Amino acid sequence: MTIAITPQALGALREPRKDLLSVPEACACAARYAARLRETETVPIFGSMGRTLAAAVAARVAMPPFTQSAMDGYALAAGDGLPPGSRIDVIDRIAAGSVGKRVLEGKASRLFTGAPLPDGADAVVMQEHVEREGNVIILGRPIRAGDNVRYRGEDIEPLEPLLGAGERLDARHVALLAAQGIDRIDVRIRARIAVISTGDELRQPGTGLEAAAIYDSNRPMLLALIAQAGLIAIDGGWVPDDAGRLSARMRELAECADLVITSGGASVGEEDHALTALQRAGGQGEALRIALKPGKPAVVGSIGAAAYLGLPGNPVSSLVSWLILGHAMVSTLEGRPPRRRLGCPITSRSRFDRRPGRAEFVPARLLEDGGVEILGRGGSARLRPLVQADGLAEIAAENAGVLPGDTVLFHPFRDGFVV
Incomplete structure (x- = not known):
């Protein structure tokens, strides 16, 4: 069960953990800093895709409503x-x-x-x-x-529970609601998520690129992921590696967002300012070291009523951390229990050598024979393998490697970007 707690109940800012957290432990920790949104609104069912149901729905009519051929x-x-x-x-x-x-x-x-x-x-x-x-x-x-007879009520009887509060609606639910004659439904308001990119080396697309600089890809990626998930994306812009300037921007965005995300500076090096900026912004939280590859470091916390998530700066790490930790926090905001992404068991056609100890997500491509090809060691900063891949293959923390014929869990991109 997910427990929403107030920032005041979290105590002082915590020091980075020395031990590695499992992915479920990290998700539970992140979820504790998010509080469920209480506001709701009524929308037409045709506009309810991706929204979270605010109250349980019971059947109004039998399905089928009469015995039929x-x-x-x-x-x-x-x-x-x-x-x-x-x-x-x-x-x-x-x-x-x-x-x-x-x-x-x-x-x-x-x-x-x-x-x-x-x-x-x-x-x-x-x-x-x-x-x-x-x-x-x-x-x-x-x-x-x-x-060849369909009997009245053999699918659904009147007053039978149909959907529970916290259900994330998709086309299947829209069909069910429409078949019940329901044209409008109460949903939770969309979570507002602000994204800030950090780093002296970053330049924005469309500008010049001097020596030792790189273009900012994380913020555009995260804003696109947020929009694809049906949430409200707020562009928080770029901030250099300065804890004071970053804390001011975080505090400002916490006034209008339900979740503030920073990309970069989530580790514990001299130029990693996320945890310090969180403290200066009046927030509370902790740095996590997760048994996850890529995406070992992260910062979670809260600033006032807003939750906070500090992601690593490498783009693949940022993507994986958003899909895992962001999923847990957004689920809690919208009143859904954070469920671990299960993945689909699939046979690997590739050999992949690794050290055990951390769950690893690597780009992978579906093959015509029903297997999956792991696209080499993608690396946390490489974007090309992501574009070539159909999804991510998950390798369990205890697994020392993958041989052809072994089973991995596959997370397809076509639906895996929905938190």
Whole structure:
């Protein structure tokens, strides 16, 4: 269970941990600094994709709302069963949305998928399984009561719980809500997430690049990830390696954001200012050392009512840390229990040598034979392997390496960017 606590309850700023935290331990630690957003709003279901349900929803109507045909065919009274060769008179034609005449023994009604079963009928024979001669059908196989019938309420009964508070809505949920006649739904407000990039070496895309400088890729990437997740992205700009200037920007953004993120300076070197800036901004938190590769260092905390997450500066580390720690914090903000990303077990076609001790996420590409190719040792600063990959392969902390034929967990990019 995730427990939301106030910044005041966290005590003084904590020193960096000496031991490595497991990924679940780090996620639980990060989640404790985020408090659930209380405000809600009502939106049309067509605009509810990616939103978090604010209250539980119960069924209004049965599904199906009436007993109906599951096939195009003929409704009839099968009783104890009808053998092949039975000849039955067709007395009616029922389309979806129409109500037909009562069916007596030895009679049938032509009907179509979704049409209500007429009174007296207890089965539907598929149109492919009969021969028709004028107004008479001849059964080509046995038919029994219940064949090809969808009964009222067999999927959902009225008042049955449908969705729980904290459910993140997607197209499946929209279909279910629409089928219940629900056109508007209460959701939690979108989390507002501000991103600051730090580092004297950073230059912004579109400007010149002098010696020893690099372009800032993390902030654009993180803002894009936040937008892709359906959250409100706030561009906090760039700040040099100066704890005073960084703390001022963090304090300013904490007034308008629910989560403030900095990229860079999350380690414990002389030029890593995230933890110091957090303290100067009036915040509380701690530096984490996580059994994770890439993404070992991180800072988590809070500034006033806003949660804070300090990510490493290397782009792949920043990406992986956002997908793991950011997921835990955003889930808590939106009232969802932070669930560990499970990944899909898949067979590796590659050899990958490594030291055990940290869970590792590496770029990987799907192969036509159903396996996955690990794209070398991507490195925490290399972006090209990410673009060539279809997702990330997760290698367990205790695993000393991967051989062809071993199983890894695969996290596809096509849906893995949604927190």
